[in-house]
Amino acid sequence: MVFSSLIFLFSYLTVTLLLYFTLPKKWRNAVLFTVSLIFYGWGEPAYILVMLVSILAAYLFGFLIDKNRESNKRKAKLYMVLSLCSNLVFLLFFKYCNFFIENLSLIPFLSSLEPIKDLVLPVGISFYTFQIMSYTIDLYRGNTAVQRNFVAFGTYVTLFPQLIAGPIVRYRDIDDQLITREHSVEKFSEGIRRFCAGLAKKVLLADTIFAVAEYFQSLHGIQPTVAGSWMIVICYTFQIYFDFSGYSDMAIGLGKMIGFEFLENFNYPYMAGSITDFWRRWHMSLSTWFKEYVYIPLGGNRKGLLKQYRNIAIVWLLTGFWHGANWNFILWGVYFGALLMLEKTFLLKVLNKIPKVFSHIYALLFIAIGWLIFFFTDMSAGWSVFTTMFGFGGADFTTATVNYDILRNLALIVICIIGSTPYPKKLYYYLVKRFRTIEYLSPVLTCGSFLLCVAYMVDSTFSPFLYYNF
């Protein structure tokens, strides 16, 4: 199930809130665990089993790790590795198996290998696998206590707000919230505001700008133009930000409604002045995870520059590969890894000296090209857009139709630009400080944008049957 659907809002969420707040307090985790499983199994019920096995394995190994942690470090380590493997094996199988088979079959004497048919990736497996691993590793490290309550542990992994697309919540960040959490009017209303903001980002901005990107991409197939190919990249750049950060906002908002506090996942990434800065602001929970469980264990930056570069390379290969089993994601990871190394070596010093506006343009350009690599799993199609952007291949600069469609979407793009900055929020707080009554706008804005989102969702399936015009 996805948040931006009518069925989620007007049956799932309604029923969940009703059960959660009317049933006795001690059942709350059980309610969340149950409804989360339904949420997860909505499209592909069979995969509930896969997830339950992962949860059970980590839960049981947790006891073994805990028992041996003080007395027998080696044994504890063995159990930790086993636990991690029992999780990763599903991820490897479902996500990467066919990728390896396809590439191995390119080797002449292995050409008889055939990909497994109908292998569908279980939704959210990359996210919940990483969450489970954070528990196992932290437990081994002694950073958290063993969770004896299966329902509480199951609730942690399956918690529907962040189950499908993060943020990746570390176990130790919410372990005490699993037992006791505070509910208040303040928190619930903050949750509503956050959820509606995220929903608006997703439905009003991401989905509409995505349609524009798709349009220009189709146009590119008929009549490539320089202006059109820039539009593809610009629109995808905004789409992924509003889609993903909108999802995180919705997750954080829903979490607040049911008493949880998740860490922030985005911090105005397009305000970044360098790629290094960008990755401190983008999908922070993933960067933190890799830093904590891969980069630092490898030695981080404490074992000399050469080792540090090696560690950066490993982390970014994995980050790229984590995003998808395809060569373009690996290239994407390598691309950012290389940029980060360049910045570490000398570029960051240069960027700090030049006027801010130039470093900002530099960062945005390379971020956008990154998204170009990210979006085109068909790398030759991506290359064609890339070359057209810079005037190669003899494409026209623009056409009358391209101009028309750019103008038509200009207001939307301007809104996206403004929406990527912290200024609207700053302006709001400034106004509230000046005129207290502005505060009363907040409920109206929140619920108004919610209704507008509903209108867009209803319309998205508004599909008159019009091909009877013959």
Next chain:
Amino acid sequence: MKKITNIITIVLFLAILFGLSVAFVAMPDKSYSENEKRNLQTFPEFSLEALMDGKFSSEINEYFADQFPLRDAFVSIKALAELSLFKGENNGVLLGENETLAVRTFSIFKDRLNRTDNMDHFYNQSVVRQLEALNKFAAEKASVPVHVIIPPRVIDVASESFNYPSNVSVSLDAIVSTTLSKDLLIPVSPVLKEKYSAGEYVYYRTDHHWTTLGAYYAYVEIMKSFGMEEDIIPRDKFTVNVVADDFYGTTWSKCGFSFVSPDTMEFWSLGNDDKFTTTIGERSFSGFYDMSYLETMDKYSAFISGTNDITLVESNYDEERPVLLLPKDSFANSLVPFLAQHFDLVLVNMANRMTNISAYAEQYSADRILFVWNAENLITSGNLGNVN
């Protein structure tokens, strides 16, 4: 202070959330939307199998959207929101002056599978291939004169009402006039454009068809091309009956601009409609109109009872009249009351892949063949290419 706004937020949000949820459950399901002219999704049948393969959940998603309370109001709100961003269009429908609506046509790509909505670009080779098929048919297959009329789209005729580039219209016109053999093509765009510019009501504002007046002008051009200029019935001989002033066409159904005012629809008559019989398979009726359609949204289908595979329109008297075969789309339907004054008509629905035209010409002993195939169909389907 802070507390109050928080409470207002919660109360408002929960009222919307629970209100719409309850309304959704309480409201009876509708099975058909006349506005959208399609069946709506009703509550899907539950089975373990359907649940496991995801069919149940996808159907229930549609069920929610189709049966959602205040659906039409929400659709209109979305349309207004799009307009307020200066987009000038919604769901691929342009809003022009005088509340004129025009569709941006979708296009077919090289691979013919990949169809994108609202592109309004056409694939040259596909159009050329179809026009050449017509040339070939006229030269090699047909033993009687062949004519082709390609009714333009609203966006072509009414381009001055829209803030929209006309380069696609221009190049489509150019391809048609250079590719299609001169003696086949009945040019109709220039006349319609001229009349439109003069403020005449030649195309509906909310539908993709020409009006009865537009069809009359096309009829005049057709007769000229047939060399029957003397037989053209002057406009003032007809009595004009306004049969509907609340006609909302297909373009309106798609756009969500509910504020747009409706079209009027006219039937033109010489007072001799009952001299003719329209026959569709086993069914026949006197005159050219199936009045029952005027009670529905789909009013244009009142002309010869809409689209059917084979429609015959003949004089009731046993006079020897030439037979005109019309391989056609729905634009031909409103030509019928005019052309039937001169010919017995055989209308063949080419949209249903009925393209073996020489066989029909032989079967019905046609004396002339007139293709009526509008520009949008030319762009979006390859059907003409199969004519033989």
